[in-house]
Amino acid sequence: MAIVSARVRTAQMVASNVIHLQIERPDGYAWQLGQFARIGLNVAGEEVFRAYSIASTPESDTIDFFIAHVTDGALSPRLHALQAGDDLLLDTEVNGTLLPSRLEEGGKYLWLMSTGTGVAPFIAMLSDRALLDQYERVILVHGVRTWDESGYLSRHIVPDPKIQVICSVTREEGAMLTERIPEALESGALEKIAGIAIEQATSRVLLCGNPGMVKGVRNHLKSRSMVSPRAGKPGQVLAENFWL
Ligand SMILES: Cc1cc2nc3c(=O)[nH]c(=O)nc-3n(C[C@H](O)[C@H](O)[C@H](O)COP(=O)(O)OP(=O)(O)OC[C@H]3O[C@@H](n4cnc5c(N)ncnc54)[C@H](O)[C@@H]3O)c2cc1C
CATH class of the missing domain: 3.40.50.80 (Nucleotide-binding domain of ferredoxin-NADP reductase (FNR) module)
Known part of the structure; x- marks a missing residue:
């Protein structure tokens, strides 16, 4: 496992409570259909991570997520505030058994x-x-x-x-x-x-x-x-x- 910084290419609200984030795919980052990634942000000096299913195909040059806004959630409201060009934390180890x-x-x-x-x-x-x-x-x-x-x-x-x-x-x-x-x-x-x-x-x-x-x-x-x-x-x- 390694935590790297990854850049948001696009951030678009697609429903009143759902944001579509496209993250630049770091070199060597690979996944299978159905897997999830752990992404995070630094919140008050602490790294907060959550799992998100990957919504783009393994050939894509972006890692896509559709993220619901959870009221008072520790991470999702902060992910909703991201804009193109911002950075977030990405765990390079992907997981998941929904294959x-x-x-x-x-x-x-x-x-x-x-x-x-x-x-x-x-x-x-x-x-x-x-x-x-x-x-x-x-x-x-x-x-x-x-x-x-x-x-x-x-x-x-x-x-x-x-x-x-x-x-x-x-x-x-x-x-x-x-x-x-x-x-x-x-x-x-x-x-x-x-x-x-x-x-x-x-x-x-x-x-x-x-x-x-x-x-x-x-x-x-x-x-x-x-x-x-x-x-x-x-x-x-x-x-x-x-x-x-
Ligand atoms: C394997 C896996 C894949 C996931 N993929 C996605 C994804 O693709 N998109 C996504 O939006 N979330 C996904 N989640 C949920 C995500 O990891 C977080 O739990 C969610 O974003 C809330 O985090 P938070 O820190 O804002 O809230 P927290 O403070 O951690 O509060 C967690 C609570 O939020 C509620 N909650 C969690 N997820 C959702 C949701 N999607 N919709 C409505 N209520 C929710 C539940 O009541 C849960 O107990 C996934 C979770 C797992 C385990």
Whole structure:
């Protein structure tokens, strides 16, 4: 592990509570789709670091993040104050197990289920041609409270006939889904909209974001015999929680 200084190339608010940061990629810095970086700032003489999923592909010359503003948070409000040309701290060791390459081979449908900025690693995945080519369809499910929290996706996902985006908006009208993701899975509404069933033989599922969503979906998928890879046994589900 080494901490280096890295420069912000662009800093843009993409929703009222989400900033998109593009960081200059330092020489030799490498990552895989689905991994996260630790970035930080010096706060009152102390280095404060947090994990953020990387939203750009491994070929990109910037390391991209989508970061929610957490009221009274130790780091995120300070990251929201960054501007192009500012520096931040970057841990050169990348981590994470939300790697599509860990999923059991042979799936036809890749489901990417997220809440809020949990969509970040999926933005990178949806830009990766090799990953899209592995599946017949890729279904991105984005759970948010308001439309504003999801609107930026259309600017960061290149339309592709293989990609279907389903938003669950819980506090405003007009979405295809108004239930939270676990309830929409339980009721069958999610699969009805997608027009495909989530089954062990054909589907692979990645989950990222709010631990309530992750737990609810995981438990439901277990009842369909869909589990995470473990001790050399193949699995169809991988998850990343943003907090405990
Ligand atoms: C592997 C991993 C990847 C992550 N990737 C991202 C990412 O890509 N984008 C991102 O915005 N956050 C991400 N997070 C969360 C991030 O690490 C911080 O926890 C978050 O920015 C809050 O930090 P803070 O110091 O401002 O708040 P803290 O003072 O540390 O407060 C933490 C609390 O903030 C809330 N919180 C944390 N993250 C979020 C969030 N995303 N949305 C709403 N509430 C939240 C939770 O209640 C949590 O208990 C990730 C976390 C992990 C473990």
